[in-house]
Each structure stands twice: as C-alpha cells, then as structure tokens.
Amino acid sequence: xxxxxxxxxxxxxxxxxxxxxxxxxxxxxxxxxxxxxxxxxxxxxxxxxxxxxxxxxxxxxxxxxxxxxxxxxxxxxxxxxxxxxxxxxxxxxxxxxxxxxxxxxxxxxxxxxxxxxxxxxxxxxxxxxxxxxxxxxxxxxxxxxxxxxxxxxxxxxxxxxxxxxxxxxxxxxxxxxxxxxxxxxxxxxxxxxxxxxxxxxxxxxxxxxxxxxxxxxxxxxxxxxxxxxxxxxxxxxxxxxxxxxxxxxxxxxxxxxxxxxxxxxxxxxxxxxxxxxxxxxxxxxxxxxxxxxxxxxxxxxxxxxxx
Amino acid sequence: xxxxxxxxxxxxxxxxxxxxxxxxxxxxxxxxxxxxxxxxxxxxxxxxxxxxxxxxxxxxxxxxxxxxxxxxxxxxxxxxxxxxxxxxxxxxxxxxxxxxxxxxxxxxxxxxxxxxxxxxxxxxxxxxxxxxxxxxxxxxxxxxxxxxxxxxxxxxxxxxxxxxxxxxxxxxxxxxxxxxxxxxxxxxxxxxxxxxxxxxxxxxxxxxxxxxxxxxxxxxxxxxxxxxxxxxxxxxxxxxxxxxxxxxxxxxxxxxxxxxxxxxxxxxxxxxxxxxxxxxxxxxxxxxxxxxxxxxxxxxxxxxxxx
Numbered sequence: 001x002x003x004x005x006x007x008x009x010x011x012x013x014x015x016x017x018x019x020x021x022x023x024x025x026x027x028x029x030x031x032x033x034x035x036x037x038x039x040x041x042x043x044x045x046x047x048x049x050x051x052x053x054x055x056x057x058x059x060x061x062x063x064x065x066x067x068x069x070x071x072x073x074x075x076x077x078x079x080x081x082x083x084x085x086x087x088x089x090x091x092x093x094x095x096x097x098x099x100x101x102x103x104x105x106x107x108x109x110x111x112x113x114x115x116x117x118x119x120x121x122x123x124x125x126x127x128x129x130x131x132x133x134x135x136x137x138x139x140x141x142x143x144x145x146x147x148x149x150x151x152x153x154x155x156x157x158x159x160x161x162x163x164x165x166x167x168x169x170x171x172x173x174x175x176x177x178x179x180x181x182x183x184x185x186x187x188x189x190x191x192x193x194x195x196x197x198x199x200x201x202x203x204x205x206x207x208x209x210x211x212x213x214x215x216x217x218x219x220x221x222x223x224x225x226x227x228x229x230x231x232x233x234x235x236x237x238x239x240x241x242x243x244x245x246x247x248x249x250x251x252x253x254x255x256x257x258x259x260x261x262x263x264x265x266x267x268x269x270x271x272x273x274x275x276x277x278x279x280x281x282x283x284x285x286x287x288x289x290x291x292x293x294x295x296x297x298x299x300x301x302x303x304x305x306x307x
Numbered sequence: 308x309x310x311x312x313x314x315x316x317x318x319x320x321x322x323x324x325x326x327x328x329x330x331x332x333x334x335x336x337x338x339x340x341x342x343x344x345x346x347x348x349x350x351x352x353x354x355x356x357x358x359x360x361x362x363x364x365x366x367x368x369x370x371x372x373x374x375x376x377x378x379x380x381x382x383x384x385x386x387x388x389x390x391x392x393x394x395x396x397x398x399x400x401x402x403x404x405x406x407x408x409x410x411x412x413x414x415x416x417x418x419x420x421x422x423x424x425x426x427x428x429x430x431x432x433x434x435x436x437x438x439x440x441x442x443x444x445x446x447x448x449x450x451x452x453x454x455x456x457x458x459x460x461x462x463x464x465x466x467x468x469x470x471x472x473x474x475x476x477x478x479x480x481x482x483x484x485x486x487x488x489x490x491x492x493x494x495x496x497x498x499x500x501x502x503x504x505x506x507x508x509x510x511x512x513x514x515x516x517x518x519x520x521x522x523x524x525x526x527x528x529x530x531x532x533x534x535x536x537x538x539x540x541x542x543x544x545x546x547x548x549x550x551x552x553x554x555x556x557x558x559x560x561x562x563x564x565x566x567x568x569x570x571x572x573x574x575x576x577x578x579x580x581x582x583x584x585x586x587x588x589x590x591x592x593x594x595x596x597x598x599x600x601x602x603x604x605x606x607x608x609x610x611x612x613x614x
Binding site for chain 2: 017018020021024025102105106109126129131133135136137138139140142143144145146147244245246247248251252253254255256257258259260263264266267268270271285286287288289290291292294295296299300302303304306307
C-alpha cells in the first residue's frame with residue numbers, strides 16, 4: 001500500500017513530536033521538513049541538537065522543493081497559519097494546522113475552504129486538543145443532553161499563549177504562565193517571572209496583572225531566579241456537563257486528561273493528516289469529520305475492535 | 308423550515324424517552340407510534356397509563372399507515388432489529404436502532420447497508436451509549452494515543468441483558484442484575500432474585516452462576532422479597548486509557564458518566580435520527596459519522612459555540 005507522504009512545516013516542540021508520530025506510524029512517510037520564514041522562525045526553528053533521523057531528511061525553504069507531498073502539517077504559531085496554509089494548499093498538498101485562536105476560526109475556515117476548493121485539496125483547521133478533541137467532546141455532550149452547561153477546566157499546565165504575553169511585558173527576562181483550574185470553567189493564572197536586572201518586580205507584576213491576557217482572571221505573580229528549571233510541558237483538562245436528555249435532568253458527563261501537550265497536539269495533527277486523504281475538497285474542523293477517518297486501517301476492523 | 312417527521316417503533320422504556328426527546332426538539336415532529344409484533348411486544352408494549360400527548364398520536368401496526376415518515380427509531384430488543392429495520396427501510400423511511408450485541412454488528416451492518424442502498428435511504432446502526440458514544444470515545448483515544456490499552460468499566464447500574472438472562476433461569480420469579488466495575492475492564496455481577504415459592508434459593512443461585520452470562524465474572528446472588536422496590540435505571544461507565552502519542556508514554560485519558568440509561572439511549576437515537584437526514588444512502592455506525600450531523604442548526608453556529 002502506498003504510504004501517505006507528509007511534510008512538516010516548522011520544526012519546534014510540536015514539529016519534533018510530529019516527526020516522532022510519523023516515524024511510529026506504518027501508513028505514512030516523511031517527505032521532508034520545510035523551514036518557516038524568518039518572521040516566525042524564532043518560535044519553531046530547528047534545534048541545534050538534531051535527532052539522527054534528520055541527517056537523512058530533506059530540509060527545504062519551499063514545500064515545492066519536496067516534490068510529491070500528500071499532506072503538510074503546520075507546526076508554527078497560530079498567527080502564521082493564514083499565510084503558510086495558503087502556500088501549502090496552492091502547492092497542491094493537503095494541509096493540517098493547529099490554529100487555536102477560537103474566535104478567528106470561522107473566518108479562517110471560510111478563507112481556507114475557498115483556497116482548498118480552487119486547488120482541489122483538503123484543509124483540516126484547528127486540529128489539536130483544544131480546539132480539536134475538546135471541541136468534539138463538547139459537541140457529543142450536546143448530542144447526549146441538548147440542554148445544560150458545559151464547563152471546560154484547563155490545566156494545571158503551561159499556557160503557551162499566556163507565557164508569550166508575559167515575555168512581552170516590559171522588565172521581564174523570562175517567564176512561565178501556568179493555567180490553574182478553579183472549577184466551573186473559571187481559571188487562575190500563576191505566573192513565574194525572572195525580571196531584568198534593572199526592573200522592579202512590583203512594577204512588573206502590576207504590568208502583568210493589567211495586561212488584557214490576565215486582567216480578567218485572578219493572577220498571582222511570583223519572582224524566580226530561573227524559569228528554565230520550572231519548565232514542564234505537561235497539561236490537562238477536565239470537561240464537565242450536567243444536562244437534560246429529553247425531560248430527564250442531571251445527566252452527568254466528565255472527560256479529563258493529563259498529557260504531554262506538544263506530543264498530544266502533534267499526534268492529533270498526524271491523525272488528521274490521514275483524515276485529509278478521505279475528504280472532498282474543502283476546509284473542515286474536527287467536529288465535521290468522522291473519527292474513523294483519523295485511524296489507520298479499514299472501517300470494518302475499527303467496528304470489530306471499538307464499536 | 309420543514310420539520311423531520313419521526314416514527315417510534317415499539318413503546319417501552321426507551322420508546323417513551325424517545326417521545327420526550329422528540330417533543331423537546333424544535334426540528335422534529337412525531338409522525339406516530341408503530342406497535343411491534345406480538346413476539347417482541349412483551350418487552351416494549353404500550354403502558355396502561357399513557358401520557359396525555361399520546362391521545363392525539365396515531366398508533367398503528369404498520370409504518371406505511373403513517374404516510375410521510377422521514378425516520379423511524381426502533382425501540383425494541385436487539386433481536387428484533389434485523390426484521391424491523393428491514394421493514395422500515397423498505398417502507399422508504401430512514402432507520403435508527405440501538406442494536407447492542409457487539410459481535411453481531413458488522414454482519415448486520417452489511418445486511419442493512421445493502422437494503423438501505425437498494426431503497427435509497429439511510430440506516431444508523433447501534434446508536435446508543437455502548438455501542439455508540441463509548442465507541443466514539445474509544446476511537447478518539449486511538450487517534451490521540453495509537454498505542455496503549457483502553458479499559459471500559461461499566462456501572463454500577465442495571466444490566467438489561469443480564470437481568471433478562473436471570474429471569475429465564477428455572478425457579479426465578481423476578482430478578483435484577485447489577486454490573487459492578489472492579490477496575491481495568493473487569494466486572495462483578497450482583498444479582499437480586501425473588502425465587503418462586505417452591506424453588507430452593509441455593510439451587511437457583513448455582514444455576515445463575517453456571518449460566519454463560521455469569522460464568523466468566525465473579526457473581527454474588529442475593530435473595531430479596533421484592534425486586535420492584537430495588538429498580539433504578541441509573542447507570543454509568545468510565546473509559547480509561549493510558550497510551551503513547553508518538554514516543555511519549557503515559558498520556559492519560561478518562562471519560563465517565565452517570566446517567567438515566569433509557570433517557571440517554573433515547574436522546575442519542577433522536578440525535579442520530581437527525582444525522583440520518585445528512586448522509587448518502589447506506590448503513591453507518593456512529594464512528595463513521597461527524598458529530599455535527601447529530602446537532603440541530605448550522606455548522607457555523609456549532610463552530611462558534613463549541614470549537
């Protein structure tokens with residue numbers, strides 16, 4: 001059986017995990033790595049210590065240099081997805097991304113849907129664990145109990161977006177923002193900062209708490225000597241709902257996970273790369289796709305094993 | 308917008324809950340109730356006390372008497388699904404069932420797929436919580452962590468199948484079988500029996516423990532004066548997996564629910580009735596369908612709310 005050829009666009013934490021997931025999968029092979037433009041490179045660049053497998057891997061600047069690529073997986077910051085997804089789709093490959101700016105998903109979907117249809121290929125948008133898996137869980141909850149409230153409780157774990165926001169605050173040398181679930185969808189922020197030598201910690205803490213990323217949640221800022229010593233990419237979520245099936249109240253559902261964040265994000269994107277091969281041209285979010293398209297093998301074997 | 312017209316085939320616990328779910332849904336209307344043939348009637352017959360809504364409801368023996376029906380929902384024992392699904396599909400309506408004999412799903416799917424394609428309509432097979440929702444969860448677990456073990460722990464709650472099996476044992480007047488999770492996918496059975504006046508409890512208990520339904524699990528049999536006083540249709544499940552995303556071990560997932568069993572089964576079938584309207588002719592299990600097809604409204608609104 002011909003393997004699905006996959007390109008990795010951007011090689012940071014997630015890109016490295018995508019490589020591992022591809023190498024562990026029988027139905028895919030790596031076409032190569034596409035280095036991202038300098039503007040986004042700082043967040044997803046090749047590491048100095050490359051795994052041995054990369055020695056035999058083609059590393060290029062333009063996906064077209066890789067020849068026959070079935071799917072490209074974007075391992076880049078969300079802000080770069082617009083442009084890179086367009087480039088990939090216009091090169092003729094399908095595209096998977098982990099775009100996570102929730103309120104911009106719908107307009108981006110419409111844009112990528114148009115591009116994918118013009119080029120006759122498939123884009124899967126926002127493939128990760130939230131948005132992604134968690135979206136699917138929230139949607140099934142609605143199908144099971146149409147009335148009710150769903151609470152998504154993130155963490156405890158490192159928030160990439162909030163960490164970036166703190167790093168941009170004046171006087172901050174290094175930072176880590178932990179999302180702490182306080183129950184019922186409410187969160188606290190625990191921020192560890194190493195201040196610059198000439199900065200006042202009190203003033204830095206006030207600036208962080210005033211930033212729009214933190215102003216809406218209870219935020220605790222702690223000063224530390226080394227942020228690097230605290231870094232752990234473990235994360236988690238608990239999604240709870242009680243709702244009503246028909247006229248029966250108090251139907252209770254809970255989904256939780258404790259995971260290595262980039263490893264799970266990468267695995268979901270690799271599974272989504274497989275799913276791109278089974279769709280009609282267009283752009284899709286995960287709630288629009290059947291789970292069996294994400295799995296390797298034939299439908300009958302999944303029914304025997306899982307249904 | 309034209310409402311989806313739905314017929315209920317069989318009116319027992321689940322049929323009554325299906326009625327409630329239809330009445331609570333804006334995009335559906337009840338076409339009527341089809342009474343099932345006498346052979347399966349004992350398990351899903353009309354109750355003496357009918358809800359007021361049934362006074363204005365057409366109750367017929369043959370689905371064709373109801374005229375324009377978009378979807379029929381089978382609320383009957385699994386053993387009756389083969390025949391009733393065929394009748395429904397040949398009448399021109401789509402069909403949803405909750406067939407739960409796991410190792411017979413694949414051959415039944417092939418049979419119903421043929422019938423649905425010949426008649427140009429859609430069958431959704433095994434729509435409930437297990438098989439059904441739980442199957443979908445198990446499948447997503449595989450997409451997130453392809454290597455690992457998933458444990459499905461049922462209960463504590465009343466098992467319909469095991470209760471029926473006990474009732475058929477010689478010397479049993481009434482019975483209730485509770486499934487008790489012992490962890491890691493292992494279960495105990497707690498069986499409450501009221502023996503017939505002339506029966507020896509010890510002999511009855513031995514016969515139950517020797518029945519193939521119980522011989523493979525630790526089974527505790529208790530004698531009671533009244534089974535009716537113990538009946539509760541609450542049930543639950545916990546589905547756990549630790550697995551590997553790429554080369555990252557110990558990715559941990561857990562889904563659990565505490566639910567009214569017939570109310571959830573019915574709600575999932577009603578949501579599946581909606582999903583039949585969006586598929587190409589054929590027979591599908593829930594892992595083959597996108598969750599958004601189960602929800603009322605348009606995809607864009609789900610993306611805004613859930614993704």
